[in-house]
Structures are given as structure tokens and as C-alpha cells.
Amino acid sequence: MRHGVARFVTGFLALPVGLYLFYVVWPFLQAAGYSLTDWGGYSDRQQFVGLDNYLRLFSDELIRKAFWHNVFFLITVPFFTIALALFLAFLLNVGGREDKAGIRGVFGSGLYKVIFFFPQVLSLVVVAVMWQQIYRADGQGLINGVLMKLGLVSPDEPITFMYDPEPFLGVPAVLWWLLLIAVWSGAGFYMVLFSAAMQSIPKDVFEAAILDGAGRFHTFFRITLPLLRDTVSVAWVYLGFIALDMYALVFVMTPSQGGPNHASEIFASVLNFTAFQKGQFGYACAMGVALAIFTILLAALQLRITRRERIEY
Amino acid sequence: MSTVTHTPGGPAGTDQAPPPTRTPAQRAAVGGGRAGARFFNGFSHLFLAVWAIMVVYPLLWVVMSALKTDSEVIRKPLSLVPERLQWDNFARAWTEGHIGSFFFNTVLVLVGSVFLTMLLGSMAAYVLARYEFRGNRLIYYMFLSGLTLPIYLAAVPLFKGVYNTGVVLPFLGPNKHLMLILVYVAWSLAFTVFFMHSFFRTLPTAIAEAGMVDGASHSRLFFSVMLPMAKPGLISIGIFNVLGQWNQWYLPTLLMQSVAGEPKNQVISQGLIELSVNQGYRSDWSGLFAGVTMAMLPVLIVYIVFQRQVQSGLTAGVTK
Numbered sequence: 001m002r003h004g005v006a007r008f009v010t011g012f013l014a015l016p017v018g019l020y021l022f023y024v025v026w027p028f029l030q031a032a033g034y035s036l037t038d039w040g041g042y043s044d045r046q047q048f049v050g051l052d053n054y055l056r057l058f059s060d061e062l063i064r065k066a067f068w069h070n071v072f073f074l075i076t077v078p079f080f081t082i083a084l085a086l087f088l089a090f091l092l093n094v095g096g097r098e099d100k101a102g103i104r105g106v107f108g109s110g111l112y113k114v115i116f117f118f119p120q121v122l123s124l125v126v127v128a129v130m131w132q133q134i135y136r137a138d139g140q141g142l143i144n145g146v147l148m149k150l151g152l153v154s155p156d157e158p159i160t161f162m163y164d165p166e167p168f169l170g171v172p173a174v175l176w177w178l179l180l181i182a183v184w185s186g187a188g189f190y191m192v193l194f195s196a197a198m199q200s201i202p203k204d205v206f207e208a209a210i211l212d213g214a215g216r217f218h219t220f221f222r223i224t225l226p227l228l229r230d231t232v233s234v235a236w237v238y239l240g241f242i243a244l245d246m247y248a249l250v251f252v253m254t255p256s257q258g259g260p261n262h263a264s265e266i267f268a269s270v271l272n273f274t275a276f277q278k279g280q281f282g283y284a285c286a287m288g289v290a291l292a293i294f295t296i297l298l299a300a301l302q303l304r305i306t307r308r309e310r311i312e313y
Numbered sequence: 314m315s316t317v318t319h320t321p322g323g324p325a326g327t328d329q330a331p332p333p334t335r336t337p338a339q340r341a342a343v344g345g346g347r348a349g350a351r352f353f354n355g356f357s358h359l360f361l362a363v364w365a366i367m368v369v370y371p372l373l374w375v376v377m378s379a380l381k382t383d384s385e386v387i388r389k390p391l392s393l394v395p396e397r398l399q400w401d402n403f404a405r406a407w408t409e410g411h412i413g414s415f416f417f418n419t420v421l422v423l424v425g426s427v428f429l430t431m432l433l434g435s436m437a438a439y440v441l442a443r444y445e446f447r448g449n450r451l452i453y454y455m456f457l458s459g460l461t462l463p464i465y466l467a468a469v470p471l472f473k474g475v476y477n478t479g480v481v482l483p484f485l486g487p488n489k490h491l492m493l494i495l496v497y498v499a500w501s502l503a504f505t506v507f508f509m510h511s512f513f514r515t516l517p518t519a520i521a522e523a524g525m526v527d528g529a530s531h532s533r534l535f536f537s538v539m540l541p542m543a544k545p546g547l548i549s550i551g552i553f554n555v556l557g558q559w560n561q562w563y564l565p566t567l568l569m570q571s572v573a574g575e576p577k578n579q580v581i582s583q584g585l586i587e588l589s590v591n592q593g594y595r596s597d598w599s600g601l602f603a604g605v606t607m608a609m610l611p612v613l614i615v616y617i618v619f620q621r622q623v624q625s626g627l628t629a630g631v632t633k
Contacts (some may be wrong), residue, residue, distance in 0.1 A: 008531040009440050016437040016502055017452060023499030024459050027467035027474070034469060041469065088364065091357045107358075114620060115365050118372060121616040121623075123560035125582040126609045129589045129601070130375050140390035142374060149391070184367065192624050216353060244463065248562055252586055268465045281469050288466030299461050 028292075034285040041281030053286035063287065066265045072171055073179065073246055073266070074298075078239035080183045082232060085190035088116060090220055092191070093198040094206060113195065117188040124185070128252035131181050135161040135253070162254050165263035172263035178249055186242065190235050197231040198224060237302050244295060247272070267291050372609075379403070379602035386598040399599065406603040415584040416607070419559065422490055422580060426497040427554045431547060433498065434505030435513075439535055441506070442513035443521070453510065459503030464563060471496065472567055489569050489578065496568060497558055505550055512546035513539070549626025552619050559612055562586065581608050 035053055039046035057063055092109040119127065134142040137160045147153035164173040201224070209223050225232075247268035251257050258265035258273065267287065275284035373393060378386055379402055381395040407413045441453050516539065524534045540547070562582040569578060579587070585608055588601055616623060 005444065005531065006446070009444055009446055012436045012440045012532070012535075013452065016433040016506070017455075019433065019495060019499045020456065020459070020502050023471070023496050024462075024467065024503070025455065027470035028462060030470035031466050041473070084364075088361070091361060108361075112361055112365060113624075114617075115368055117616070117620075117624070118368055118613070121556060121612050122372075122609050123562070123582055123612065125560065125562050125585050126605050129585055129605050130371055132589060133375070133378075133602075134371055140387060142371065142391065145391045187364075188368070196624075241461070247465070252589065268463075271465050272468070275469050276472075281473075285466070285469050288463070288468070291463050292466050295463055296461055 031285040031288050034282050035289050037282045039282040040279045041275060046282065049282070053283045054290070056283065057286060057290055062262060062265060062270055063267075065262060066267050066270045069171075069175060069264065069266050070244060072175055073182070073243040074240060076179050077182050077186070077243035077246075078236050080179065081186045081190055081239055082235055084183060084187045085235075086194055086225070086228070086232070088112075088187065088191045089194035089198055090224060093195050094219070094224065113192065116191050119185040119187075120189040122185070124248045125252065127181065127185050128249055132253060135177065137161060137163060162264075163260050165260045174254060174260070174264045178246065178253065178264060181249060181253070182242070182246065186239065190239075193235060194228060194231060197228050201227050233302070237299060240298060240302065241295070244268075244291070375602050375609075376606050379599060379606040381599055381602075383597065383599050386602070402599045402603040403607065405597075406600045406607065410588060410597070410600050410604050411579075411584060412581070412604050412607055415579055415581040418490065418578060419580040419582075422493050422497065423555065423558055425491075425494040426501070426558055427551065429494065429498045430501045430505055430554050431551055434502050434550070435509045435540065435543065435547065436535070437502070438506045438509035439513050439539060442510045443539075453506075456503050456506040459500070460507060464500065468563075468567055493565060493568055493580075496564060497561065500564070501554055501557065505554065508550045508553075509543065509546060512543055516542055545622075546626075548619075548622050552615065552623055552626065555615065556612060 034046075036048060036050060037046040038049045038052075092112055122130075133140075136142075136144065137158050139145050139148055139155060139158070141158070141161075143161075144153060144158045147159070148155050153159060161177050162174055164177075166173050168176055205223060205227070206219060209219050214222065245268070246266055250264055250266055250269050254260070254264045258269040268291075271284050271287045271291070274280050274287065374391075377393045377395060378390075380398045380400070381389075381402075382397075382399055385392075385396055437452075437456070441449055441456075520538060520542070521534060524538050529538070560582060561580070565580045565583045566586070569580075569583065585604055588604055
């Protein structure tokens with residue numbers, strides 16, 4: 001009998017674990033190994049250089065720029081997405097009039113929930129190609145076209161969106177435009193997530209608050225938000241990963257994949273450029289390892305900060 | 314739009330004077346003060362409507378542009394109503410734009426990889442969730458770690474492996490689609506194992522024990538009792554995998570680089586990117602819009618049909 005169990009366990013695990021080791025774990029280990037060499041990628045010549053690649057990271061101007069852009073997305077993408085999603089979820093679930101059936105969302109909230117989720121199911125590629133057209137820097141672009149019709153933008157000076165490296169609030173404008181796409185496509189998912197969490201809060205909690213004379217503003221900040229703490233922090237972690245992974249957007253949307261003039265460069269774009277254009281695989285692997293360490297540290301930190309006693313209800 | 318949380322004159326200002334007695338009518342005006350409630354109500358409708366337009370309008374615009382002539386796209390880019398519906402844009406994109414081949418490749422890879430992911434993922438998750446053995450935790454954490462690792466780190470070795478295909482798996486030979494399937498499966502295993510693991514844990518043990526008493530073998534028990542019981546979980550994770558892999562862009566672009574420029578081998582996301590990046594050279598705007606429309610339709614349909622499962626699955630997987 002015991003023997004049978006062992007054979008069964010091994011048999012069931014062999015294939016998945018094998019595939020995983022081969023295509024996920026092994027490449028990672030290899031990358032870590034390459035990061036200690038000066039391997040160019042297209043030839044067999046590689047020399048052990050120790051931590052040289054890592055030291056080089058610290059003095060690399062481009063990497064420093066990319067790092068701060070990553071940090072920018074890391075802060076703004078979760079913040080704006082969560083704020084918007086929370087607000088939408090609040091309106092859709094408890095924002096409506098209270099009637100005999102108790103607290104509820106505004107009229108038509110079922111339909112809104114379906115619609116708001118749309119961008120989430122669209123492939124990032126479709127989203128990117130679509131926003132390319134929306135952001136076109138001439139009268140044919142959706143935004144420029146509308147604004148020109150309204151007379152808010154002169155046809156001679158359209159908004160240049162992806163070609164605008166000028167800083168806005170200290171960050172290149174192009175990054176803000178990329179941020180808008182990320183928030184646009186992510187808010188629906190988190191709206192659904194927060195909706196589910198809000199639905200699980202007992203209605204009496206809200207009713208009691210209202211009886212005590214709490215307004216919507218207070219209901220939201222004093223009751224809803226604290227009770228959603230867990231969900232919000234999970235969302236924050238997820239969005240953190242998404243924010244680190246803005247590469248597809250940068251690749252499709254920006255001129256020369258990180259332009260203009262490196263204004264939208266992020267870790268992943270520098271990594272890919274270094275590996276596949278400049279042929280410095282060893283150095284690129286060091287960037288990858290640094291990114292992985294950064295990600296793991298961040299996730300750990302995030303979990304530490306947000307871990308607090310749960311509110312029981 | 315940024316004033317939303319303050320709502321001057323709205324609920325915030327009204328709660329300083331709580332009603333002395335609370336009648337149903339007063340309760341109905343949530344947040345006190347009927348005017349405040351009405352203001353808030355109007356405001357929330359406005360806000361929701363504006364966001365709905367921001368979501369729907371671009372989608373509609375793409376679909377409608379796909380039905381215009383090329384010159385109309387340039388002349389009247391903003392209109393939502395095409396002068397005459399140009400259905401042959403779709404036919405042209407399908408053949409000349411190679412969307413047809415993209416579809417075929419994507420579906421081929423998708424069917425294989427999702428089936429394998431689900432099968433292998435639930436097998437591993439079941440064993441890890443239900444059996445105690447040495448190394449159990451280790452293997453589970455190994456899968457879990459895949460959730461946080463950025464794929465870019467593996468890019469170089471994976472690419473190198475494909476560059477000399479022989480090194481990766483000799484018997485695969487030059488079959489890049491099969492390779493893509495295996496890589497997808499490996500990378501989707503992390504989330505699938507994670508998700509199904511928690512699902513199998515919630516299933517009652519009594520039935521499994523009854524099966525054991527009846528003399529069913531371990532694998533028989535899995536395939537004819539546990540797997541059918543896990544159907545709701547399987548549906549959710551299946552939808553996630555379909556959506557996720559349909560949307561994959563980085564992996565195919567990385568692994569199929571050598572076939573770039575040879576559209577008949579590309580998957581849809583890859584092909585679309587190339588079409589759009591190449592817009593500078595040829596300018597078939599309506600064809601591009603038709604391609605984008607065709608790429609988003611299947612996903613939208615899957616979503617609308619399985620909407621309930623997607624939404625409940627989402628929350629089941631993410632929260633507890």
C-alpha cells in the first residue's frame with residue numbers, strides 16, 4: 001500500500017515538475033550563471049568576470065533612468081487603479097439609495113459591472129494597438145481629433161503623446177500617457193474584486209453606521225475601506241507586478257521602444273535592448289537578476305507592511 | 314474629476330447635524346439631507362456614465378473603423394457610422410494581413426497548451442494538496458516562486474535554447490509551435506497549481522475516503538471522483554489560462570524570432586504588433602482595425618458567455 005502511494009505521487013508529479021524545472025527553474029539558474037560572465041550571446045566565447053556586471057549596473061546612466069521610471073509606475077499604477085476601482089465599486093455596491101431592500105448600488109450597476117470589465121479581457125496587444133490610434137499625433141487620432149473639433153487644440157500644435165519627453169510634474173509626459181492606458185485597462189478587474197469584497201460585508205454594518213448619522217464620505221473611509229484592507233493589499237501586490245511589467249506597452253507604443261530619447265525606458269526594455277540589440281547577454285542577465293531580487297524584496301516588504309490584525313465581523 | 318471624493322455640499326457637510334429622530338424617510342436619504350443625497354446620486358450616475366463611455370467608445374470606434382474604407386478612415390476618422398459598410402476589410406485582413414494564419418496558429422497552440430496546463434497543473438496540485446510526503450512543501454514553494462519571478466530574467470537562456478533548438482529538446486526538431494506549447498505550459502503551471510491547490514483543499518475528504526474503502530486506485534480516484542468534483546475550479550482556471558495565453562505576446566515574440574517576417578507561423582498578438590509597427594510602410598488602416606477587431610472578438614465572446622464564472626473565479630482565486 002505505501003509503495004503504491006509513492007509510485008502514484010511520483011507518477012503524478014514527474015511531468016509537471018519536470019517541465020517546470022526545465023523551462024522555468026533551469027533558465028533562471030542559467031541566467032544567474034551567465035550574469036557572472038561577459039558572454040555576448042551569439043558566440044561561444046564567455047569569460048568569468050565575477051560581479052563586474054553588477055557593479056556596472058550602478059554606474060549605468062540608462063539603468064538609473066529606467067529604475068526611476070519603474071519606481072514611478074510602481075507607485076502610480078497601483079495607486080490610481082485602486083483609487084478608481086474602489087470608487088467605482090463603492091458606487092456600484094453601496095452608493096445607491098437605500099430602500100426597503102436595504103443598501104444597494106446605483107441603478108444599472110449590473111450592466112456597468114460587465115462594461116467596466118471589458119478592457120481587462122482585451123489582450124494588451126489589442127489595447128496597445130488601439131491606443132496607438134487614440135494617441136495619434138494628428139487630427140486622425142481620437143483624442144486630438146475630438147479636441148480639435150472642440151477647438152481646444154490647434155491643428156498646428158496637436159498633443160504629441162508618445163513623442164513628448166517634456167517633464168510633467170517631474171516625470172516625462174510620455175510616462176503619464178502610458179499610465180493612463182494601464183489604469184484604463186486595469187480598473188475593471190479590481191472593481192470586480194472590490195465589489196465581491198464589499199458584498200461580503202454584512203449590510204447591518206452599513207445600516208448601523210447610517211443610523212448613527214454617518215454620511216457617505218464617512219461610510220466609505222471609516223467603514224468600507226478598513227474592512228477591505230486585506231483585499232486592497234492583495235490588489236496592491238498584484239498591481240505591483242503589473243507595474244513592473246509595462247514592457248508590452250512601452251514596446252508597441254513608444255518610438256524606438258523606450259523613446260523618445262529614452263524618456264520611457266524601463267528595466268525590461270533596457271534588458272531586451274542590451275541582450276538582443278547590443279549583444280551583451282551577460283550584462284542583460286545581471287539586469288534580470290537585479291530585477292528579480294528587487295521584485296521579491298518588494299513583495300516581501302509589501303506583505304510585511306500590510307499584515308495587521310484582521311478585523312472580524 | 315478629481316473633486317469626486319470631496320463632494321462639496323454633499324454628504325460630508327450634512328452629518329454635523331444628525332437628525333434628532335430617525336424616520337424611514339430620513340433613513341432613505343442616506344448621508345442625511347435629501348439635497349445632498351440627490352446631488353450625490355446625480356454625481357455618481359455622471360461619473361459612471363463618463364467612465365462607461367471611456368471604456369466603450371474606443372472599442373466601438375475600432376470596430377466601426379474596421380468597416381470604413383481606407384480613405385474614409387483618413388477623411389473622417391472620428392465618425393462612428395461608416396458611409397457604407399466595408400465587410401471585405403475583414404476578408405482582406407484575413408488573407409492578405411495573414412490574420413487567418415495567425416488565428417489558426419493561436420488556436421493550435423492554445424488548445425494544446427491549455428489542455429496540458431490544466432491536466433498537469435491539477436495532477437500536481439492534487440498530489441501536493443492531498444498527500445503528505447517528503448519534499449511536498451519544497452515542490453509547492455518551487456511552483457509558488459514562479460508567480461513572482463519576472464519572465465525577462467529567463468529570456469536570454471530560453472532564447473538561446475531556441476536559437477539552437479537541438480539543445481532544448483532534440484526530438485522536437487524545428488517544431489516551434491510544439492516548443493511554444495511546452496513553454497506556455499511550464500509558465501502557466503505556477504498559477505494553475507497555486508489555484509487548484511487551494512481548490513482541492515476545500516473539497517471534503519469523506520468522499521475520497523469512501524472511494525478508497527471501495528478499493529479504487531489513487532489515480533482512478535483522482536480522475537473519476539476528485540477531478541469531476543473540482544469542475545468549478547477547473548472552469549475558472551481554464552478561462553484564465555485561455556485569456557492569458559491568447560494574450561501572450563512576449564514569449565512568442567521571443568521564441569519565434571527566427572520566424573518573424575514569415576507570418577504564417579506567428580500567433581495573433583505577435584502578428585498584430587508587426588502589422589501595426591509596419592503601418593508606416595504600407596497604410597492599410599481599415600485592414601489593421603479589422604485585424605484588431607477580429608483579435609478581440611473571441612475574447613469578448615468568451616468573457617460575455619462565461620462572465621459569471623470569470624467574476625466569481627477571480628475573487629475565489631485572489632482573495633481566499
